[in-house]
Amino acid sequence: DADVTQTPRNRITKTGKRIMLECSQTKGHDRMYWYRQDPGLGLRLIYYSFDVKDINKGEISDGYSVSRQAQAKFSLSLESAIPNQTALYFCATTKQGTDTQYFGPGTRLTVL
């Protein structure tokens, strides 16, 4: 079984809709991250959390919010989706004191 899972894997939605992407991990890591990937732009950090209820903005947090209610789960919300939020979204985890981040399989989001 995968250590980091994301749901859904694919989602098509319309402008203005609220969307939630879920991430779960069984690695026991305390730190979790949400990234966005666009062609030619690499991975850009949206939000990160070092522990339950700890929330920190990344470089592109506008238009997004997150929730960390449990160590194993980190959810990303788009309150009112817009077309330029069409992208691949990745969740990642790491253990405090280490640098290696372990990624989920990604969610492909399309906003029409």
Added chain:
Amino acid sequence: GQQLNQSPQSMFIQEGEDVSMNCTSSSIFNTWLWYKQDPGEGPVLLIALYKAGELTSNGRLTAQFGITRKDSFLNISASIPSDVGIYFCAGRGGSNYKLTFGKGTLLTVNP
């Protein structure tokens, strides 16, 4: 903020050829990581580097942590078709645990 310049952006090579890609930073990094992303999947760690000058291998892959701590190189020897994918460098500078990612190198291997 910290920025990484990864090059080349893409490479088209023949099976059996060696490949080299690199990343340079505008500031000093304490850790360099190299990831590979297969189509439809998340990035997977290939090699982690923690000391300036460190040279580490993982099968046909070799990566080096530059002496200046502002660059890193990844070499792939005798490429095979399954090497196809996007390769990302990532670095950590300072005392926080956020990584900065390069924009990726898209590798295509022709059989």
